[in-house]
Amino acid sequence: MVMRLLLEPLPASWPAPAPPRPTGLRGLLARLQEAADAVRRPGNLDDLEGHLRRAATQAIVREAYHRTVSEQEDEQRKPAAFAAAWKSHLATLLAQDTVKLSGRSPITTAGRDTDLAWKLYDAASRIRAEAITHATATPSEPRLSEPPTLWYSFAIAAGDDYPALGEVHYAICQPCDVGLLRKIDFSLDWRFCGLGTRALRELEARHPALTWYTTGQYESAQSFYERCRQDSSSPWTANQCPCPHFGERDQTRKARPTT
Incomplete structure (x- = not known):
């Protein structure tokens, strides 16, 4: 929904709250969509100059967002800090006589x-914060398995607007009571938001009787998994081969970093 707001054509005027329409972010987006539909109707077309002006403004807000996302791997900003950095980038761009995109x-x-x-910016940043706050895990879906190991995946989603902020891929071996975390994968847009920890806790809650392990980790993920293990209610082992039923190929795959 953030990128839809930053990419799709905007209405000629910003919608104002008007009871009894819905309130909150969904209400705002509904009013935006209604206004956008109105200006696209025949006989009610917006002037080209106004359209180009709004598109240029959108591009600047989008550029500020992308610059903030590109810094996430190094800065590892939490949601509030991310919003502040995005706001700072936008202020800098708006203060320039010419913005190069x-x-x-x-x-x-x-x-x-x-x-x-x-x-x-205000609408898009609130939408992002809302998605992070209300993100939940989808049901586990079975994948191609080779008994006795069973492979699954599930997503961290925020309703229909964000069906997959990130995904978790894992396997379990019931005879050995072992679970293999293969990958927790979030794009930079959604890293360092607490969603990785939420996904890991959901994984443990679904299979509370297992001893978990991960394969070789990227360096940037090591501290994340170490913190999660210390606060976990499930046992984790550093043994890379606690179960003989997982194939060699799966034993050597690295878990993707995320937090």
């Missing part, structure tokens, strides 16, 4: 709407 022409002061930029 990759893949398109520079945007000058005359080609943007500062007030719209801040409204767009």
Whole structure:
């Protein structure tokens, strides 16, 4: 939903709250969609200059977002810090006489709407925070398995708007009471939001009787798994081969970093 707001055409005017319409983020997005549908109807087309101005403003907010995301691997910002950094990048871009964006022409002061930029940032940042707060795990889905090992995956999702913020891939061996965490995978947009820990706790809750382990880890993931093991109610082992039933190929795959 964040990228939809930053990519799809905006209405000619920012929708204002109007009872008895729904309140909150879903209400805002519903009003945006209604207004956007209205300006697309025949006989109610927006002028080209206004459309280009809104698109340019969108591009600046989007550029600030992408710059913030690109820093996540090094900065590892939590949600509030991410929003603050995004806001700072946007302020910097809006203060420039000419904004250079990759893949398109520079945007000058005359080609943007500062007030719209801040409204767009506010809506998109609140949508992101809402998605993080309300993200839940989907049911585990079985994958191709070779008994006695059973392979599964599930997603961390935030409703229909975000069916998969990240995914968890794992396997269990019931005869050995062992679980193998193969991968927890979130894009940079959703890392360092606490979703990886939420996914790991959900995994343990679904299979509470197992001893868990991960395969060789990327260096950036080691501290995350170490913290999770210390706070876990399930036993974890550093033994890379606690169960003979997992294949050699699966034993050597690395768990993708996330937090």
